[in-house]
Amino acid sequence: MIKLFSVKFYCYCADKCVFLYAYDRDALLTLQEKQKEDAAVANGTAKAKQSPGELRLQKDISELNLARTTSIRFPNGKDKLLQFEVSISPDEGYHKGGSFVFSFDVSPSYPHEAPKVKCMTKVYHPNIDLDGNVCLNILREDWKPVLSINSIIYGLQFLFMDPNPDDPLNRDAADVLQKDPRTFAANVRRSMQGGVVGGVHFPSCI
Amino acid sequence: MKRVAPPGVERSRWRDLDRLLLRSGNLVGPGFEPGEEVKEILHDMLHVLVIGAGGLGCELLKDLALTGFKKIDVIDMDTIDVSNLNRQFLFRMKDVGKSKATVAAERVMQRVHGVSVTPHFCRIEDKPPEFYQAFHIIVLGLDSVEARSWINGVVCGFLEYEDDGSVKQETIKPMVDGGTEGFKGHSRVIIPSVTPCFQCTMWLFPPQTKFPLCTLAETPRSAAHCIEWAHLIQWGQVRGAEVFDADVPEHMKWIYEQAVARAELFNIPGVTLQHTQGVVKNIIPAIPSTNAIVAASCALETLKMATMCSTGMSNYMMYMGAAGIYTHTVAYEKDPECIVCSAGVPVAIEESTTLEELMQQLCAQFPEKLATPSVSFQGCNLYMRGIFEEETRPNLAKRIIDLMEGATSGVLIVNDKKLHGPLRIQLSINAAQAMQT
Numbered sequence: 095m096i097k098l099f100s101v102k103f104y105c106y107c108a109d110k111c112v113f114l115y116a117y118d119r120d121a122l123l124t125l126q127e128k129q130k131e132d133a134a135v136a137n138g139t140a141k142a143k144q145s146p147g148e149l150r151l152q153k154d155i156s157e158l159n160l161a162r163t164t165s166i167r168f169p170n171g172k173d174k175l176l177q178f179e180v181s182i183s184p185d186e187g188y189h190k191g192g193s194f195v196f197s198f199d200v201s202p203s204y205p206h207e208a209p210k211v212k213c214m215t216k217v218y219h220p221n222i223d224l225d226g227n228v229c230l231n232i233l234r235e236d237w238k239p240v241l242s243i244n245s246i247i248y249g250l251q252f253l254f255m256d257p258n259p260d261d262p263l264n265r266d267a268a269d270v271l272q273k274d275p276r277t278f279a280a281n282v283r284r285s286m287q288g289g290v291v292g293g294v295h296f297p298s299c300i
Numbered sequence: 301m302k303r304v305a306p307p308g309v310e311r312s313r314w315r316d317l318d319r320l321l322l323r324s325g326n327l328v329g330p331g332f333e334p335g336e337e338v339k340e341i342l343h344d345m346l347h348v349l350v351i352g353a354g355g356l357g358c359e360l361l362k363d364l365a366l367t368g369f370k371k372i373d374v375i376d377m378d379t380i381d382v383s384n385l386n387r388q389f390l391f392r393m394k395d396v397g398k399s400k401a402t403v404a405a406e407r408v409m410q411r412v413h414g415v416s417v418t419p420h421f422c423r424i425e426d427k428p429p430e431f432y433q434a435f436h437i438i439v440l441g442l443d444s445v446e447a448r449s450w451i452n453g454v455v456c457g458f459l460e461y462e463d464d465g466s467v468k469q470e471t472i473k474p475m476v477d478g479g480t481e482g483f484k485g486h487s488r489v490i491i492p493s494v495t496p497c498f499q500c501t502m503w504l505f506p507p508q509t510k511f512p513l514c515t516l517a518e519t520p521r522s523a524a525h526c527i528e529w530a531h532l533i534q535w536g537q538v539r540g541a542e543v544f545d546a547d548v549p550e551h552m553k554w555i556y557e558q559a560v561a562r563a564e565l566f567n568i569p570g571v572t573l574q575h576t577q578g579v580v581k582n583i584i585p586a587i588p589s590t591n592a593i594v595a596a597s598c599a600l601e602t603l604k605m606a607t608m609c610s611t612g613m614s615n616y617m618m619y620m621g622a623a624g625i626y627t628h629t630v631a632y633e634k635d636p637e638c639i640v641c642s643a644g645v646p647v648a649i650e651e652s653t654t655l656e657e658l659m660q661q662l663c664a665q666f667p668e669k670l671a672t673p674s675v676s677f678q679g680c681n682l683y684m685r686g687i688f689e690e691e692t693r694p695n696l697a698k699r700i701i702d703l704m705e706g707a708t709s710g711v712l713i714v715n716d717k718k719l720h721g722p723l724r725i726q727l728s729i730n731a732a733q734a735m736q737t
């Protein structure tokens with residue numbers, strides 16, 4: 095006679111017994127065979143599991159609230175949301191009339207981690223350096239999981255409405271803005287038209 | 301004594317295990333039956349997977365093999381670096397550059413007679429879910445949130461449910477997770493659907509501290525600021541075309557030299573190559589005794605789970621080595637709305653139900669939760685509001701069973717502005733009706 099040996103894992107917190115395996119030798123083998131069969135069946139139809147980041151992005155993207163000045167583009171379509179581009183065309187401020195593209199790279203553990211955001215358009219701006227690094231607090235030290243893609247886009251729009259020369263990434267631009275806003279405005283216009291500012295050439299972005 | 305004694309060596313070898321498994325006592329778990337059979341199960345039947353063959357992984361493999369697990373697999377994508385040798389004791393100088401999994405497997409088999417360790421030298425993402433399904437217990441010796449999160453998703457994805465919404469118990473795959481960071485460590489038992497999964501308690505892992513970029517660019521005050529400046533700003537400015545790779549020694553040396561120059565400029569002490577590697581790779585110095593303590597706890601939980609010789613830990617032990625050998629065990633609770641492990645709300649529909657009808661049914665059923673839902677299934681956005689509304693609108697008129705490619709049950713993810721996180725719907729399509737048509 096086969097003795098059915100069953101093992102239960104007892105967990106106090108859930109206050110219930112969980113039956114994990116039938117440890118009768120035959121039953122164990124049967125279970126393994128069954129799992130193999132299930133796996134073989136599942137093989138054909140199994141789809142990649144979605145990461146928590148993708149699940150959360152579905153929410154963020156379906157609830158995006160874009161201003162007229164902003165657009166978003168998903169190069170890989172509606173089911174691959176982790177990489178996308180946001181384009182901002184400010185309708186006020188120094189950069190009015192320009193169009194600036196930001197790349198978003200979202201980690202599978204989003205919103206545990208902030209998205210990586212870079213400015214793909216070369217821009218003359220005190221808080222964005224010439225390599226596209228953006229100094230925005232919520233992208234780094236002040237990121238919190240309750241924030242969303244919407245919050246970041248607001249933050250980026252705000253950078254164009256109110257450039258902050260006190261926290262510069264582009265020191266030259268910050269100095270000019272601080273000392274002589276009219277020259278700064280002229281520099282911004284020249285850069286957006288595809289001109290040279292401070293020895294650096296800016297491709298046109300109008 | 302009637303029991304036939306095994307050969308002397310084997311007998312003395314498992315003497316301590318025998319004390320746990322061959323007799324009963326007041327510490328045993330419910331349903332425990334002492335005897336040779338449970339030993340046989342431990343030795344010959346149970347198949348465990350160790351993920352990670354680093355500091356924690358070496359300890360885990362050694363502990364599990366010496367505990368009597370004889371069928372072990374180990375997976376790790378890393379190769380052995382000379383800096384590993386102080387604590388990853390299965391490796392020798394001549395092994396530098398070889399696969400950690402391969403060398404660890406060989407070394408354990410050489411040292412522990414009768415154990416079979418199968419190495420897998422690859423990323424965990426390279427293996428399909430079926431690979432993970434084949435093991436009875438999965439033991440994690442990982443150092444990243446991402447890797448834990450990935451395997452957690454796979455293992456919770458195995459869960460299947462009865463028609464009444466209860467979980468099918470044979471689909472539960474238990475995990476034991478260990479982690480260490482300097483003097484701190486934890487071990488925990490994850491029984492999907494019973495104890496919290498990794499995602500349920502994500503808040504236990506604080507995000508790494510990130511310095512403001514403008515501080516790095518303008519007002520560095522610490523060695524770490526100088527290193528991060530070289531890493532995040534200077535690299536792009538000087539070597540922008542190249543992708544930085546922390547595993548290329550020349551890249552790391554360049555970052556180090558740039559950081560030293562910057563530190564001199566601002567009169568900041570403390571930039572060393574080791575510190576540079578630590579900051580760039582976000583490495584906290586590993587302490588061998590922390591690994592040993594955490595791995596011992598994990599191996600013990602694995603043994604308890606496998607044999608029921610004692611009740612399992614409930615469910616998260618933290619170890620704080622800086623305060624002495626101080627541990628504290630907490631029974632964390634599952635997040636009932638966890639987007640990875642929660643069962644979701646059972647909802648039944650007819651075969652003829654369209655996506656639009658389902659959405660109306662859901663809004664009527666959960667008026668306090670849903671008003672303007674978006675719906676996805678297995679990573680495919682069936683209907684999404686916002687910029688993809690127009691693209692997904694044609695799906696509204698389609699039958700759910702067609703959108704689910706013929707499946708009669710599955711988990712739908714529903715998002716709504718009224719919800720703070722996605723709602724899981726455990727959908728079953730009325731099979732009786734399906735038979736008639």
Ligand SMILES: [Zn+2]
Nearest residue numbers: 497500638641
């Ligand atoms: Zn969970």
